[in-house]
Amino acid sequence: MERLPGFRDFYPEPLPDRDAWSADLRHHIFAAWRNTARRYGFREYDGPPLEPLDLYTVKSGAEIVGQLYHFTDKGGRDVALRPEMTPTLARMAAAHDRHYRKPLKWFAIPQLFRYERQQKGRLREHFQFNADLIGEADPAGDAELIALLIDSLRALGLTADDFVVRLSSRNAWQAFFEQHARPGATPYDFYQAIDKLERDPPEATQARLDAVGIPLDAVRHFIDSGQPTPELARILAELGARGLAPFVRVDYGVIRGLAYYTGPVFEAFDRHGKFRALAGGGRYDDLIKRLSNGRVDLPALGFGMGDVVLAELLKDRRLRPDRFAQLDAFLLIEDESLRPDSLQLLQTLREAGLAVDYPLVAAKSDKQFKRALDLGTVHTVRLERTPEGQVHARVKHLASRSELVSPLAEVARHLRSEPAAPAPAPASPAA
């Protein structure tokens, strides 16, 4: 029985093969996202992975709609696996807009879905860090959100040598469009041409631009000029005050594909240009109003950062942790008459918050020790009976090979402290 094409299994490390995805790396990335959001005062929310199809088809960008993973449910409803989080967020925020004081600073880590028939081998799901700031029209909000984006990547070890946020503005492009376009041309067609400029051959872009009556040279010249608009200058100044200027630059080559953006837009890219965008976002000041049928009118902006390209970049920059889960201790049970005492100690250590494993059934010493090494334990602990019939523990720190004998009540403390001096206890032959 195989899993569906385009979906991933996430395995514990060490991974079974090169193509396997790591549940541990996923957790590492999610923890960095969540912790950065916490430091920034962003609060977690979530919505259903399945939403009414209308939530996407009626109001969103055309690019999303063509890739929807949708179907009719048993009750005859047209539904879709969520392709993006923003419509859900807008729905939720509008439903309780009077309850929460603005600005809202909210984040989520949803799994998102898309279905394209043509693309073999392409993933049909990914996880995405979504952060949004709702209820603030000032560019200070854009700066705060972009700072969160930057620090989320830095939390994973990436530096200004690794990535840059390219900052642009729909407002700047709209002014350009109004100045240059043929009467009757639609801005969205023009934005699509700009969005695909870096990926498509020049002839394809030229064809798209011809449809709105704008010469490619004028577009290229505008991008090369790179003059920040006043709102972009404000954003840059705020980021500069935080010391984050090296992570951002104005670049009108970015415009974002989705239809609903209204102001500043941005994308984070790998500096070496090896990967697709790491993250992207922008202002969508009209979306909440449209999705709430005019009932709630709140300016808003947000970004999404996917796990797939990020995982590739971390691997490329050798920032993928070598080792994930570690046990604090593995209990060796070499004398089965000590199993009940060992189980009691096991429980005590786990209740003290330590990660401890043990052999479920009787096994040879060398097999137990091999298992302990396999599981990546920091210490081994072995109970011993003294000639007087007392039971004590022999605690061994594997990396330093230092060993000590401890009363059972002190084992947790020893497991928590790194060994300093050479083994203070009478040495026994190394295991």
Place this chain on the structure above:
Amino acid sequence: MERLPGFRDFYPEPLPDRDAWSADLRHHIFAAWRNTARRYGFREYDGPPLEPLDLYTVKSGAEIVGQLYHFTDKGGRDVALRPEMTPTLARMAAAHDRHYRKPLKWFAIPQLFRYERQQKGRLREHFQFNADLIGEADPAGDAELIALLIDSLRALGLTADDFVVRLSSRNAWQAFFEQHARPGATPYDFYQAIDKLERDPPEATQARLDAVGIPLDAVRHFIDSGQPTPELARILAELGARGLAPFVRVDYGVIRGLAYYTGPVFEAFDRHGKFRALAGGGRYDDLIKRLSNGRVDLPALGFGMGDVVLAELLKDRRLRPDRFAQLDAFLLIEDESLRPDSLQLLQTLREAGLAVDYPLVAAKSDKQFKRALDLGTVHTVRLERTPEGQVHARVKHLASRSELVSPLAEVARHLRSEPAAPAPAPASPAA
């Protein structure tokens, strides 16, 4: 635009209404599950939320199949939103059974789905803590897994007065069935009758039992006798050695609905009998072999614990945390000329791992302070310019009202330490 019936939105606390689900409580529960699994040496995995329909219809229990949330995708595949995690786990473990040394101790926290047309108001999704132990046939494995179940609930503050694990055995019931049933009767019909015994009226149970030729009195007598089988006695002894005896009792009234269980089975219940089962599981020694078409033969057992009943129980026992996210500090910006310095300090504090928020735009002092209180901050921090033109910070601990003046470089340290003595700095009028 409404969300689909049976699905939940998860909001940040404080919740907008009594029916809203809390993203913060969800995180609190997930963290307890994940941390307990870590202490027990269980490793995280995950699979796709969408699987081939066959994974469930061909091999699983009849109870699941009637509730599947399934459809045909754009590529003509029959697919289902996962109703349980065990078939996915069995598929994944069988796919790489040579890579991982046994026993595997794996866990996941999937969102699971079901679709019943009849039940109005019933949820169509929930989250479930799934833990499984693969590759160990000895009852020591059952004991380890049940101990994990118990400690997962204890990690949320629940005690032996709050819940009990009712331990039973398919083997015991199978022996009973073979002794009492009419020739040709099928065990699964009998197990269904036992599974529904506590929920159905006696006549319905009697009708089910008549079909297999077993008198209700014989069933009742067997349940009342409650003698542990040798394997259950082993499990009880191992749990006893850990000090967990008060959390478990033999109770043959439990049998579990799913078809694939083979040995010991168990369910955790609220002691007051107010709620449905908190968790349930058991051995399924044949399932991996069946799902891998005989290629991989591994004994296994596992349990699932849902978030919905658990959240209700925590609320009932007043174990739901009152307060969730807290800011370490809120920066008050009362002098706009100090905004750049405030932003620099903001960045420094966040980089030090502290959760800090601030007013995005200029606002009156009292409005800023109200916002700080709303967000539940521990401290406020305000920059001030000395007559000599130096900038220092006034750090106030709101609960104790103690206040001190600090150089900017020392603010992070002050935010980390609880105030001990009364404010050492020259006091200023309270904000």
